[in-house]
Amino acid sequence: MQRRDVPTRRKFLRLAGSTAAIGAFPMLISVREVEATPEMMTTAIRALTGGATVQTGKVKLDIPPLVENGNSVPMTVTVTSPMTSTDYVKSIHVFNEKNPQPNLGNFYLKPSAGRAQVATRVRLADSQKIVAIAKLSDGSLWSVTAEVVVTLAACTEEVI
């Protein structure tokens, strides 16, 4: 009796198992991609500061503490600075913990700005911590942190 081409139950299960394993891998990877971690924020901040000390103060972050819709969250960053040609804010960087990417925005200012304040609207994928860091002309770094609770998350929902 020839047994070579008989599809046994064991063969079938083995084949089904390997196919399922292959299918599972891309899913795992994509899940990992859309979940940033606080470590990613720490790494992004370190890339900006180069390990220099970041002091708390001077920066004010206006963002609603309770957000109903994470798809558009108004955000204003203000830095206390005289904005003269010798003492001004060079740049403002905003980071988040749990979006797929740690950056919310980078803003580059000139002394001619007069007032170190920028406003924009951002997306937030989860309730999380937002950090704004200002780089001054003398090289010092100042930061502020805000906690935001998001009811409806942005970014990762399905397209219909």
Next chain:
Amino acid sequence: MAAALINVPKKAKNGDVIEIKTLMSHIMETGYRHTASGEVVPRDIITSFTCRFDGEEIFRADLFPATAANPFISFFTVASKSGKFDFEWIGDNGFSETASASITVE
């Protein structure tokens, strides 16, 4: 069809700090969303915004997928002379839009 909304005061006194508000219509597709069949919707965002006054850069911003659709950006500048503000948005898939606004300083 892209459209920009710019809000710059037409007139200002010398030395006034004025606010400039800009809005560019754009979908800002994050690249993290999936269709119902599981395919990733490719990223399509504006990555850079620049404002120049009489050719000199006065403000610049890097944008990310975390910027909400139809990016709104507001910032300040000191009105020191009459001139023209030029705004430029650059993004994925060759997206490039410009707009301008003039101001008279007394």
